[in-house]
Amino acid sequence: MPTNHLDPDADALLETARIINQSVSPAHLDSVRASLEYLYHGDGDVTPESLQDTTHCNLSTTESENIVYQLAVENIVTKDHINEPALRSAFTGARLLAAQAPEPENTIVATIPDDDALDAWMFEALHGNILELIRSAEDTLVLMSPFLSEDAYNRLRPALVTAADNGADITLITRYLTYGDEDYNREFVRAVLNDDRLAPQVTTYEYIDDSTWTTFHAKVVIADGVRAYLGTANLTHKGLGGNLELGVIFRDETAPRLTELVEALRASEYLHEVSLRRSQFNRL
Incomplete structure (x- = not known):
């Protein structure tokens, strides 16, 4: 894995976790993360369309676009780079957000x-x-x-x-x-x-x-x-x-x-x- 990319900071990881939490149910988080890793290591074709085709949780076009765009913006998954520790941290954060109590007023x-x-x-x-x-x-x-x-x-x-x-x-x-x-x-x-x-x-x-x-x-x-x-x-x-x-x-x-x-x-x-x-x- 290339190492010349800066790791995302805490705010970037939190926002990525929020987007994943908004888009993926807790039951499918592991499947979507595994699909992203599979797509990158397979042929590097990590697109909203390929993510939709690979997962089996009925991601909408908007949901898959939001996930792929956010991961690219934060240099977690791009065409030539994957930061697997950051990817796993973001999905762990999404799982924690899903388990949180309701928001305050x-x-x-x-x-x-x-x-x-x-x-x-x-x-x-x-x-x-x-x-x-x-x-x-x-x-x-x-x-x-x-x-x-x-x-x-x-x-x-x-x-x-x-x-x-x-x-x-x-x-x-x-x-x-x-x-x-x-x-x-x-x-x-x-x-x-x-x-x-x-x-x-x-x-x-x-x-x-x-x-x-x-x-x-x-x-x-x-x-x-x-x-x-x-x-x-x-x-x-x-x-x-x-x-x-x-x-x-x-x-x-x-x-x-x-x-x-x-x-x-x-x-x-x-x-x-x-x-x-x-x-x-x-x-x-």
Whole structure:
């Protein structure tokens, strides 16, 4: 086995375990792990399709895509490399997650930078919890972030595809699409609206009063009106994996109240629906 690949860190292993736990029942974990090892050592053809064909637990296309993509992103299983200890750790973690007690009503989450003064385990990982929240959506999903980045889209895409495949209608609210000089938000939204798996279910808005420049700075993700993230992190590469960020995943009555806020915004004259035509953003 090649040894010139960095081992995934604790957060990467935890997120991989979460994705596996979401996709595979405890009874089939050993079978799926063995299938991945067999495919790699056989001909190296570890694809969502080959994983579906090899296992006998009726993995959906989305489930197999999520597993294979995550393993590749974290350099656990790629076309030219397999980290079998990390693979087994991720599947062990999935088994432990499946055996855990039900989640609490609310969870404090954080992005902890590489700072010797801070303990990465002080709070649950913000990135992983937002991905799990997005994947859980089956009816509606709201993403409200004043700043976005294309790197964040790459991180969020598998979870967004899962929500779309679940049938969720996705509302994206941001800034700086039809005005402003920075292109970060436009890169994220272009990637979403050019993605055939996502675009049909996405409605995009920008929130701005053109005369006073009143806008928003809230960062919110809401799934099905009953689970929500509220915190400091933008949906950017720094917000999800660099800056010190704090937030809360709400599963109590707070989530419906945040949903009411978003629904009220739909009547606001500051909220403008935006479309993408020939790479240009236009208000409808």
